[in-house]
Every structure is written in C-alpha cells, then in structure tokens.
Amino acid sequence: MRLATYLHRDVRRCGTVADGAVRPFPDGTDLLDVVRTGALPETGPPVPLAEIRLLPPIEPPSVRDFVAFEEHVEGVRRSVSGESGVPDAWYDAPAFYFSNPHAMVGAHDDVPLPPGCRAxxxxxxxxxxxxxPGSDLAPERARGHIFGYTIFNDWSARDLQSREMQVGLGPCKGKDFATTLGPWLVTADELEPHRDADGFLRLGLTAEVNGQTVGRDLLSNMGWPFEDLVAHASRGARLRPGDVLGSGTCGNGGCLAELWGRAGERNPPPLKPGDTVTLTVEGIGTVSNTIVPGTAPVPVPRARKRTRQRP
Structure with missing residues (x-):
C-alpha cells in the first residue's frame, strides 16, 4: 500500500494512493498516527494526483542518515581528501549522523540554493x-519494526560541508537546509517480493539531472540490510514510530561528489538554479525537484583569538 500526505484546495490531507489518484482519510487524520497505530481509517472518493501537491509523507520525530554504500564512501573520500579506498572503521558498524527533521521537502517542491553555497x-x-517502538533490537527482530519505505534525497552543500567537517564533527549547515521525502510511504509488505537471497531489497535506483541519467545502482549493494541499520540505531536508544533512517547515498553516481572524486574534476558541475534533479526507485516511485535562487547568508563573525584568562 502507498500512503501520501498532500495539499488539496489548500487543505492538508492524507490517504492511500492507487490508480493515479489518492483516496483521502477523514479530515484531521495525520499519517504519523496511521504509522503509529497501524490502523487504516476509511477512505473517501478518489482525487486525481494531478490535482494535488504532494507533501513529505510524515513529519518525522527524528532523522538518522547512514552511509551504507561502500562505493559512495570510496568516491566521495577521494573527492574531499584525495585519499583512495575506504576507511577500515567503516566496516565495523553502520555509521550515521542526525539530520534536521524540520527541513523535509515534498516530492515536487522547489529547493532554494542554501545561503553561501557554490557546490x-x-x-x-x-x-x-x-x-x-523499540530499543536494543536484534537484527532478526528489527524487520518487524519497519513500517515502510520512501525516497530520501539528502541535499548537500559540498563546499560548506567540506569546510565545517574539518572541525572534527559531523556536517551541519552543509546538510540541514533540505531533505526530499516522498513521493509517498510504501508499506514494507509491498516491497517483500524484491528481497534477494541475502535478505537485501533489490530495487533499481536512478538519478537524473535535467533529464540526463548520471547515476544508476541497486539498493541491494548496501553493506548492511535495513534491519542491521535499525538494530544499530536502537542500541542504547529508543526508536519511535515515524523515525526516519536513510540508507546513505548509493554508488555509481548516486551523487555528484562521487563522480567528482572518480573523474578528478567537477564534472558534471554543481547544481545551479534552474536545474532539476529526478530520482526514481523501483517499487516506490519518483521525486523531482528544481533548484531555485536562495538568500544571501546572514553574516556571522569569525571567532576571536585571544589570550586565555583564568579566574
């Protein structure tokens, strides 16, 4: 089943998607409540998808973004630092960072260029x-805690990210301005036929910029299946309904930075206003966002350097 949140005649609604239309749940229904209870309300008459604006399916309580594709790590590392290979620590456990749950973008919304970004x-x-909900989950139990899946575009200001990560922490302003979530939430049972013999979801992934294919991969090339990501995230922590766990960027052109690392130059070039990025995932759907001009950065002074004083 596919579940969407959308605007229709300036009213926020949610419902089920099938046959080019959405069947709305009763007024006031929030998709996060459906995820939490697992109970589907009755639906009303269908509304054509052409008449609605898709919103992010849910407003997540938290967002963790993993880095589960070895090929992506290899390419981006070469792009950022010039080093080859994959750090040995990557193989120890699926690493992640916390992203901004308040920066979700709909499947076809415009994305403003973040302040100060040139890449x-x-x-x-x-x-x-x-x-x-659950904590300290074993991987074999974790599958039952996954409600469904959606496309996740972790937009990145590479120049800002590269500079700020020299401090030794994770990304901040290079990442927290926008994340596309959509076009809808596909329940886990619908994707079970795509599971391979090793327990991975074998879904085709395609990335296009202005109609030109720049990336193509399989979700089953992850270093860990989603169950392992869930188990690791739950270690010593409590996962809650609606929490979003990104797979990390796929390889073979899942982002421009990987291609820059392999080519040794920024080709294709960084995104600019007017560019449209279209991402398609087999079994889920397509999201397509256009970059538009953003705002100038609000000046913040550099830290002062001074002799330390003590009381």
Whole structure:
C-alpha cells in the first residue's frame, strides 16, 4: 500500500494512493498516527494526483542518515581528501549522523540554493520509517519494526560541508537546509517480493539531472540490510514510530561528489538554479525537484583569538 500526505484546495490531507489518484482519510487524520497505530481509517472518493501537491509523507520525530554504500564512501573520500579506498572503521558498524527533521521537502517542491553555497549536490537514498517502538533490537527482530519505505534525497552543500567537517564533527549547515521525502510511504509488505537471497531489497535506483541519467545502482549493494541499520540505531536508544533512517547515498553516481572524486574534476558541475534533479526507485516511485535562487547568508563573525584568562 502507498500512503501520501498532500495539499488539496489548500487543505492538508492524507490517504492511500492507487490508480493515479489518492483516496483521502477523514479530515484531521495525520499519517504519523496511521504509522503509529497501524490502523487504516476509511477512505473517501478518489482525487486525481494531478490535482494535488504532494507533501513529505510524515513529519518525522527524528532523522538518522547512514552511509551504507561502500562505493559512495570510496568516491566521495577521494573527492574531499584525495585519499583512495575506504576507511577500515567503516566496516565495523553502520555509521550515521542526525539530520534536521524540520527541513523535509515534498516530492515536487522547489529547493532554494542554501545561503553561501557554490557546490550544491543531491544524494539518492531510500529511507526506512519506523512503525513500532523499540530499543536494543536484534537484527532478526528489527524487520518487524519497519513500517515502510520512501525516497530520501539528502541535499548537500559540498563546499560548506567540506569546510565545517574539518572541525572534527559531523556536517551541519552543509546538510540541514533540505531533505526530499516522498513521493509517498510504501508499506514494507509491498516491497517483500524484491528481497534477494541475502535478505537485501533489490530495487533499481536512478538519478537524473535535467533529464540526463548520471547515476544508476541497486539498493541491494548496501553493506548492511535495513534491519542491521535499525538494530544499530536502537542500541542504547529508543526508536519511535515515524523515525526516519536513510540508507546513505548509493554508488555509481548516486551523487555528484562521487563522480567528482572518480573523474578528478567537477564534472558534471554543481547544481545551479534552474536545474532539476529526478530520482526514481523501483517499487516506490519518483521525486523531482528544481533548484531555485536562495538568500544571501546572514553574516556571522569569525571567532576571536585571544589570550586565555583564568579566574
């Protein structure tokens, strides 16, 4: 089943999607409540998808973004630092950072260029959405805690990200301005036929910029299946319904920075206003966002350097 949140005649609604239309749940229904309870309300008459604006399916309580594709790590590392290979620590456990849950963008919304950015990039990912709470989950139990999946585009200001990560922390202003989530939430049972013999979801992933294919991969090339990501995230922490766990960017052109690392130059060039990024995931759907001009950065002074004083 596919579940969407949308605007129709300036009213926010949610419902089920099928046959080019959405069937709305009763007024006031929030998709996060459906995820939390697992109960589907009755639906009303269908509304054509052409008449609605798709919103992010849910407003997640938290967003964790993993880095689960070895090929992506290899390419981006070469782009950022010039080093080859993959750090040995990557193989120890699926690493992640917390992203901004308040910066979700709909499937076809415009994305403003972030303030001060000169190297905007997309990142093609799939996200799992938690349906049942839990902590310290074993991987074999974790599958039952996944409600469904959606496309996840972790937009990245590469120049800002590269500079700020020299401090030794994770990304901040290079990442927190926009994340596309959509076009809808596909329940986990619908994707089970795509599971391979090793337990991975074998879904085709395609990235296009202005109609030209720049990336193509399989979700099953992840280093860990989603169940392992969920188990690791839950270690010593409590996952809650609606929490979003991104797979990390796929390889073979899942973002521009990987291609820059392999080519040794910024080709294709960074995204600019007017560019449209279209991401398609087999079994889920397509999101397509156009870059538009943003605002100038609000000046913040550099830190002062001074002799330390003590009381």
């Amino acid at each position: 905007l990039d997309f990142e093609l990912e799939v996200a799992a959405v938690i349906g049942r």
